[in-house]
Amino acid sequence: MKKYPRAAIKVDFGTEVRLGPGKVRLLELIAETGSISEAARQMEMSYRRAWLLIDEVNGIFGKPVVETATGGAGGGGAKITPLGEAVIVAFRAIENEATELIQLKLAKLLAQRGRVRRET
Numbered sequence: 001m002k003k004y005p006r007a008a009i010k011v012d013f014g015t016e017v018r019l020g021p022g023k024v025r026l027l028e029l030i031a032e033t034g035s036i037s038e039a040a041r042q043m044e045m046s047y048r049r050a051w052l053l054i055d056e057v058n059g060i061f062g063k064p065v066v067e068t069a070t071g072g073a074g075g076g077g078a079k080i081t082p083l084g085e086a087v088i089v090a091f092r093a094i095e096n097e098a099t100e101l102i103q104l105k106l107a108k109l110l111a112q113r114g115r116v117r118r119e120t
Contacts (some may be wrong), residue, residue, distance in 0.1 A: 007098030013060050024091045031080040
């Protein structure tokens with residue numbers, strides 16, 4: 001269950017180069033399904049779009065976050081590299097810590113909203 005208020009984080013690495021919840025979710029789905037195609041389908045995007053997003057994340061960190069195997073008799077597939085797993089873990093930790101900070105900083109203000117009297 002999500003806590004509210006919560007942080008919605010996008011980390012900028014330069015002009016139009018970001019890491020956010022969408023790219024991280026794509027990595028999580030690849031890890032879960034073992035397939036870029038299936039991850040893309042679940043996110044309602046094209047396979048090409050998924051690859052472009054993976055390539056952006058690869059560019060940010062300078063190394064692959066996903067490894068692929070060519071299809072054939074044994075089938076293809078994809079898996080997250082140790083770097084990809086570290087990206088997921090770090091991003092989700094940043095989100096959780098930012099959410100906790102937001103809740104801490106806004107707790108008094110949010111508690112007062114029920115006490116505000118409006119003039120009629």
